[in-house]
Amino acid sequence: MRLNDPLVTSFTFNDVEYELDMSFDNILDVFDQMSDENLRVYEKISIGLQLLLDNQELPASWQERIDLWNYIYDNFILFEEKEPITYDRKGNPMPLPKDEEDDKRHIDLEQDAEYIYASFLQAYNINLYEKQGSMHWHEFKALLNGLPSNTIMQGIIQIRAWKPSKHDTPKHIEDMKKLQAKHALHDIDREEVD
Structure with missing residues (x-):
């Protein structure tokens, strides 16, 4: 975009x-x-x-x-988010470390529809039902990707992306695993046709 x-x-x-x-x-x-x-x-x-x-x-x-x-x-x-390029002191692009968990999906447009709706209303005062037929897909994606951290959708994304650290208490780890189970994504992939 x-x-x-x-x-x-x-x-x-x-x-x-x-x-x-x-x-x-x-x-x-x-x-x-x-x-x-x-x-x-x-x-x-x-x-x-x-x-x-x-x-x-x-x-x-x-x-x-x-x-x-x-x-x-x-x-x-489809437009993939491009990772920022980091450069060394000589201006050469540096390879980025690849972590399998970074490729994990944290949002599903169908499963998370009510959270997305509530987050758009909360963050932008946009009623998505009123924008049907008029809001362009690229506008929607940009606003979705830019949701502030205090929205419900961003909170759920943080839960799904959470990984335990050595500083977490056993109670916190247990609570987070329960939240992750509650908000787990169904495994639905949408791919292009060959």
């Missing part, structure tokens, strides 16, 4: 211009369809493209539809 670029509402793919519905609630509907185990892959792609492109004419071949889906997903829906 760049502040000097307009929010994406259309794009060109294989010389065809498409209008794109990037409202956050529409993207969440797309995620729901992609995680529906009762649908076949081609059905997920078809429904996802219909939601995003509002029933515009799609490419004739399935491979082109798959390529179109992957292009939209990679370029407009």
Whole structure:
């Protein structure tokens, strides 16, 4: 996301211009369809493209539809948080230590919906139900990533990310493990289609 670029509402793919519905609630509907185990892959792609492109004419071949889906997903829906680059004294980028726990997910948009809603209301005075159809996905993601530490969602993220230290009392460790069990995430992964 760049502040000097307009929010994406259309794009060109294989010389065809498409209008794109990037409202956050529409993207969440797309995620729901992609995680529906009762649908076949081609059905997920078809429904996802219909939601995003509002029933515009799609490419004739399935491979082109798959390529179109992957292009939209990679370029407009998924954007990974980039780790800050640290430099040594000579200005060379330094490798970052890789910890498996750092890759662990601490939020689920569906499971945490009520906490996200409450946090947006608390932090920004934004009622997400009133913003359906108008708040862009990138706006939503930026606000979600920037939630202040005093919001309920950030508190739950801190619980999920907590690791015991040698200074913690046995009571504190027990309490935190109970909270982690209470707020544990279900294992649902949403991936792009190959």
